[in-house]
Amino acid sequence: MKRVHTMSPKAKKVLNPALAVFIITWLSFLVHVIFVGTSGFPGGVVRVVDGKYLIEEHGKVFALTAMQYWFSYVHAVFFVAITVIIVILVVVFYWRRDLKDEYRDA
Numbered sequence: 001m002k003r004v005h006t007m008s009p010k011a012k013k014v015l016n017p018a019l020a021v022f023i024i025t026w027l028s029f030l031v032h033v034i035f036v037g038t039s040g041f042p043g044g045v046v047r048v049v050d051g052k053y054l055i056e057e058h059g060k061v062f063a064l065t066a067m068q069y070w071f072s073y074v075h076a077v078f079f080v081a082i083t084v085i086i087v088i089l090v091v092v093f094y095w096r097r098d099l100k101d102e103y104r105d106a
Contacts, residue, residue: 011098018089022082029079032072038062040072041080 007015033039038055040046045056046069053069055062064072093099 006100008093008098011093015086015089015093018082018086022086025079025082029075032075036062036064036068036072038064038072039076040064040069041076 029039037060038057040053040055047054047056051066053064053066055064055069090099
């Protein structure tokens, strides 16, 4: 049996822009991490030495300026928040039956 997913107009109106924001945020975060080599998100040891933020991750130490560190930190927190919001939206729309899985809901 073929699996069919349907979305109400309300779900499309909310989830499509949210998904676009998620994709843009994910791509920009990926580009940021590639160029800087790390993110300021708490995952490793962070020390401040002579005005440089030294982030230790995976056995390497990355030196960032204060602006690079805080931009990276805020960007990572925003990325995680957007991801959580998308998950909550999907759960709410499934719960309200605006998202349907015709195979399961038949």
